[in-house]
Amino acid sequence: MKDIEIVLKSIKNKEFLPIYFLHGEEPYYIDVATKHFENDVLEEDEKAFNQTVVYGKDTNYGEILSLARQYPMMGDKQLIIVKEAQDLKLEESESDAFLAYLNAPVESTILVFAHKHKKLDSRKKVSKELTTKKFLFLSDKIKDSQLATWIQSEIEKFGYKAAPNVSFLLAEYLGSDLSRIANELNKLKLVLKEGDVLDNKIVEEHIGISKDYNIFELQKALATKNKERAFKIAYYMGKNKKSNPIQMSIGALYKFFSDLVMYHTLIGQSPSVIAKEIGVNPYAIQNFAEAARFYPLKLATRIISVIREMDLKSKGLGVRQMEDDEIYVEMTFKILNIDQIKIN
Structure with missing residues (x-):
């Protein structure tokens, strides 16, 4: 930059x-x-x-x-x-x-x-x-650990204020496509004026990210093995696939559980060192610590295989192509029950 x-x-x-x-x-x-x-x-x-x-x-x-x-x-x-x-x-x-x-x-x-x-x-x-x-x-790629900070700075450039966690929500949902992020923020000129606060409600209404049903919330529910909430979110996202493209969700979950695998290999180091090695914000380390309680290294590694399988199914490569809602539910089920299912 x-x-x-x-x-x-x-x-x-x-x-x-x-x-x-x-x-x-x-x-x-x-x-x-x-x-x-x-x-x-x-x-x-x-x-x-x-x-x-x-x-x-x-x-x-x-x-x-x-x-x-x-x-x-x-x-x-x-x-x-x-x-x-x-x-x-x-x-x-x-x-x-x-x-x-x-x-x-x-x-x-x-x-x-x-x-x-x-x-x-x-x-x-x-x-x-x-x-x-x-x-x-x-023009180098921005690091994932810097994405929320970058979004926060872009929100401020537009003259808006941001409610807590909005930049993290946008980072999780929109990913690292800076052009898409900038376009979405630019659209808000139609509804916001300088000094207005960009909150979850505006994000839900005008960017299409539900504050309760999005990949960020699904990831948290899976990480804490909150089965009821995870299935509820997965079902909603599958029925609203335009706002929740399956490939983006698969990519986000793949990254989270890949980072969890790395977290396991770094246990014993300080949180700041782990955050630097994984390439995430230090605030996120607590999320990995919590997920590690439910998914030890062996299970986290198996989850990577499940997510790869779901990616193939979403593309119809070597298997019957499935609808997005089916993939969301099956992927959620397999992750939550990773200790019981058989990996192909």
């Missing part, structure tokens, strides 16, 4: 580099930076002549460099944005040409690459040269 902040500051201050190569596994920050380039670099009357957007799958480095060597019309700068740059193929001959351009870029051109979902190969000469010239900017 630090790298992207440098890029945004550069745009805001109108202090431009000739090349920005944005790359990394987190597409959200790359999209944010790209949008700012599109909207905030050139004046509206300059964009028609001096702003060009191309896509990686439809072009190549030769064509991009040819555009970059042109000069702006009726202005001081031209902006070239290469979206989906991860689709570009860098041939050896093009690599040499790109390296030459990196060492002598056209100062009147701002060349932006949006290389999403993966990092540029650090072993390549081009990557090393981009790093040396300080043209390379990383």
